[in-house]
Amino acid sequence: MSSAQNVEKKEEKPMKLEDILQSDIWNVDEDPHIIVDYNKCKNCPNKPCVYLCPAGCYVLSDNGIVFSYEGCVECGTCRVICPMEAITWNYPKSGKGIFYRFT
Amino acid sequence: MRIVVGMKWVPGTTSVRIDPKTGTLIREGVPSIVNPHDMPAVELALQLKDTYGGEVIALTMSPPPAIRGLEYLIGMGVDRAILVSDRVYAGADTLATSYVLAKAIEKIDKEIGKVDLAIFGQETIDSSTAHIGAQTASWLDWPYIYYAHSVKLIDNNKVLVERVLENAIEDWEVELPAIISTHMKALKPRPVRLINKIRYKVEKPLITWTNNDMKLDPRCTGLKGSPTIVAKTVDVPEVPRKKVVYKPKDGEDAAKWLIKTLMEDEKASKALIKALKEGGAK
Amino acid sequence: MNNLPDLPTKFDVIVIGAGPSGSAAAYLLAKKGFKVLLIERGRGLGDKNLYGGRVYAPPIREVWPELDKEAPIQRWVTKERISMVQGEKVITFEYKAEKKISFVSYLTQLSQWMSKKAEDAGALFVTEVTIDEIVMKDGKAVGVRSGPDFIEADVVIDAEGVNRLLLERLGIVERLKPDNIALGVKEVLKTGASNIESSFNVGPNEGVAWVIMGDVTKGIPGGGFIYTNKDSISMGLVLHLKHSMNFIENGKFDEHVSKLVEEFRFHPYFRPYWKDAIISEYGAHLTIEGATHFMPSKFAYPGLLIVGDAAGLLLSTGYTFRGVDYAVYSGKLAAEAVEYARNNGGFTYENLETYDKNIRRSFMYNELFKHRGAELLMNNPVMMAKYPSILMRVMEKMFEGEYTQETIYNALMQALKEEKVGPFDLISQAFGMVKSL
Structure with missing residues (x-):
């Protein structure tokens, strides 16, 4: 790195979700607390979970929805908005899952 | 017991x-x-x-x-x-x-x-x-x-x-x-x-x-009973990850996709070829 | 050694959920000598709780008079702000209040404080246990089941929160619908106490509650919020879920929701308040929009009382939000009903039903119905877009003339024309709006 005069911040940009989520703490359960029936997802035209799951647990890939439960913040949004009722939703067991501190 | x-x-x-x-x-x-x-x-x-x-x-x-x-x-x-x-x-x-x-x-x-x-x-x-x-x-x-x-x-x-x-x-x-x-x-x-x-x-x-x-x-016990000395600590630089998600149809599809993706990446393909040569695998 | 016969498997009252409503009920009942089991799925550190940031104190003081002295209060709200945002244009109202009736707190810490109160009062507080089912027998709740374990009680108090899986499984309420639910997404930004005090111009224990309407949600009914903690700022967005789905369906919203929050964080008007702050936490929670539609048909069932969010007791007027104090107060009413039942011949439905009656007689129920119109209005995307837009145009014409400025009257008339609203529509709608507020 050169001297301070040669360094200049040009821009500040919003963070990506995956980086924002670094601020959170989980103790991930061994078993998923949410089960997605991908067969039902195939017929879902809009896939609102991809946009509205605040933790980005639902990702659109070439072959449809990919779901991962590890980063779930247990809000329940996906269950409420799923037009196909494809989601079996539960809370994690044994105190596992998200661990909020300052919310 | x-x-x-x-x-x-x-x-x-x-x-x-x-x-x-x-x-x-x-x-x-x-x-x-x-x-x-x-x-x-x-x-x-x-x-x-x-x-x-x-x-x-x-x-x-x-x-x-x-x-x-x-x-x-x-x-x-x-x-x-x-x-x-x-x-x-x-x-x-x-x-x-x-x-x-x-x-x-x-x-x-x-x-x-x-x-x-x-x-x-x-x-x-x-x-x-x-x-x-x-x-x-x-x-x-x-x-x-x-x-x-x-x-x-x-x-x-x-x-x-x-x-x-x-x-x-x-x-x-x-x-x-x-x-x-x-x-x-x-x-x-x-x-x-x-x-x-x-x-x-x-x-x-x-x-x-x-x-x-x-x-x-x-x-x-405790510090007094501990012969271990921390000589030096080194920061491990964070490796940037691409974080690509792929949902394969089956194992074969997954393997094909993985090899294809790795071979498309310059660094990864070199490392992969080197590893294959050294390992003697086909 | 596991299932010793002398282990208690029967309690007077089981409370499901150690949030504000459950802890209040458990605390009051334990204090009156009831054998109470309080069960929490988290680790008992409030770790599953999230809200906007503000708590109204007076109803809570009825349960804990020591609240002001002991509770983990971050700052008392002394300034109320409301902003309307359109692009980079912002109109902000500020009201400096005289009384201190509400405070900002981390709900995690506040819940922990409340559940500790319940435990200290003698409630058996069990953490890290998720309840699978409220067990019914002959139409009456007789206890709870978690995995293979059944624990019996005369009364079950359901304080499970907004997702109310257990009530749904019992068939007491319908599956949660996006029509009455909003998603709150929140970032906690650590910036330092002196930064907050100088940028918001508040004293060491004073703080700001700030509601933001307009563009921050890209037109989706909902809004933004900002609350000042001691050395951090809670900020984020609330989005009505049904409307969010409609926006997605119509192609008007195709980003991830976190991007909206980040754009709000980087909005040039708000950014200076937390410029160099780091994100110390990110999270989300559901909240109730249209409580009167969300409520179960009864608040009391044989052997079962429903309190807090699970009972739909959350007021959202569009400019203020009250959930925690309502929760605590409903916990108090539930505890009183259980005590009434004990003193009047037992835990019959007739006796427990006093809870249902007292909820309906309470200030909360009255408020929820009184503000019903506001919810409808705030959730109307046309209303939410049109009026700020007219106001923005008026302001622009009044203040952004480079050589000449418009009179207020002309500014308003031009703005109405540009927005295709007749003056008569404006007056009648504005009247309707004020009436419903």
Whole structure:
């Protein structure tokens, strides 16, 4: 790195979700607390979970929805908005899952 | 069977964050958890108790906040827990820790009842030394076997331990009392049960031993009893990840996609070709 | 050793959930000598709780008079702000209040404080246990089940929160619908106490509650919020879920929701308040929009009382939000009903039903119906877009003339024309709006 005069911040940009989520703490359960029936997802035209799951647990890939439960913040949004009722939703067991501190 | 199972109360790994401004670790509000690699050990102990009866005692050397971890284990079904806690144990490396643990196991053996087996996890997520099982066995002069996946009692004072290595599954006959370390993937731990948590609150099956109880020479414990010296620490630079998600149709599709994606990446394809050549694989 | 016969498997009252409503009920009942089991799925550190940031104190003081002295209060709200945002244009109202009736707090810490109160009062507080089912027998709740364990009680108090899986499983309420639910997404930004005090111009224990309407949600009904903690700022967005789905369906919203929050964080008007702050936490929670539609048909069932969010007791007027104090107050009413039942011949439905009656007689129920119109209005995307837009145009014409400026009258008339709203429509709608507020 050169001297301070040669360094200049040009821009500040919003963070990506995956980086924002670094601020959170989980103790991930061994078993998923949410089960997605991908067969039902195939017929879902809009896939609102991809946009509205605040933790980005639902990702659109070439072959449809990919779901991962590890980063779930247990809000329940996906269950409420799923037009196909494809989601079996539960809370994690044994105190596992998200661990909020300052919310 | 009386089984002692070791537990370490460790900071949750996902919670280790660096303050971008100061470059120091952010520790505010960081919760600790039961070392995840201890969970298969606890599960194995509970399964042995389910099969052969007896008692499971959780043991930790730690400052008092570890009681929350012991409560968790009692929630899983551990019968009682012992916290060994004293200022003179602070700053211990694995040698000084295993010394205290060995002495505590001796004390359990003498005062509570004969200990048949002590089970530890493979290693901890905060230091990953995998020393404790072996060292405790050395102090006690008990046989020791690691990477255990399952344990069967074959007669009154012998167990058959199956362990999984990188190249083979081995069966070992081990005479009791013995020490076992479980493989980190050996068993899935059972969830906490409501009735066990009620029992914890009502009966408080928890014993605390300070050095007044243990009567150990302080020169052998804590920082004083620790020959380990931290010579240097090195920051490991973070490798940027691409974080691509692909949902394959089957295993073959997954493999094809993975090879294709890696070969499209300049760096990755070079490394892959080099590895294939060196490994002699086709 | 596991299932000793002397372990208690029967309680007077089981409370499911150690949030504000459950802890209040458990605390009051334990204090009156009831044998109470309080069950929490988290680790008992408030770790599953999240809200906007503000709590109204007076109803809570009825349960805990020591609240002001002991509770983990971050700052008392002394300034109320409302902003309307359109692009980079912002109109902000500020009201400096005289009384201190509400405070900002981390709900995690506040819940922990409340559940500790319940435990200290003698409730058996069990953490890290998720309840699978409220067990019914002959139409009456008789206890709870978690995995293989059944624990019996005369009364079960359901304080499970907004997702109310247990009530749904019992068939007491329908499956949660996006029509009455909003998603709150929140970032906690650590910036330092002196930064907050100088940039918001508040004293050491004073703080700001700030509601933001307009563009921050890209037109989706909802809004933004900002609350000042001691050394951090809670900020984020609330999005009505049904409308969010409609926006997605119509192609008007195709980003991830976190991007909206980040754009709000980088909005040039708000950014200076937390410029160099680091994100110390990110999270989300559901909240109730249209409480009167969300409520179960009864608040009391045989052997079962429903409190807090699970009972739909959350007021959202569009400019203020009250959930925590309503929760605590409903917990108090539930505890009183249980006590009434004990003193009047037992836990019959007739006796427990006093809870239902007292909820309906309470200030909360009255408020929820009184503000019903506001919810409808705030959730009307046309209303939410049109009026700020007219106001923005008026302001622009009044203040952004380079050589000449418009009179207020002309500015308004031009703005109405540009927005295709007749003056008569404006007056009648504005009247309707004020009436419903």
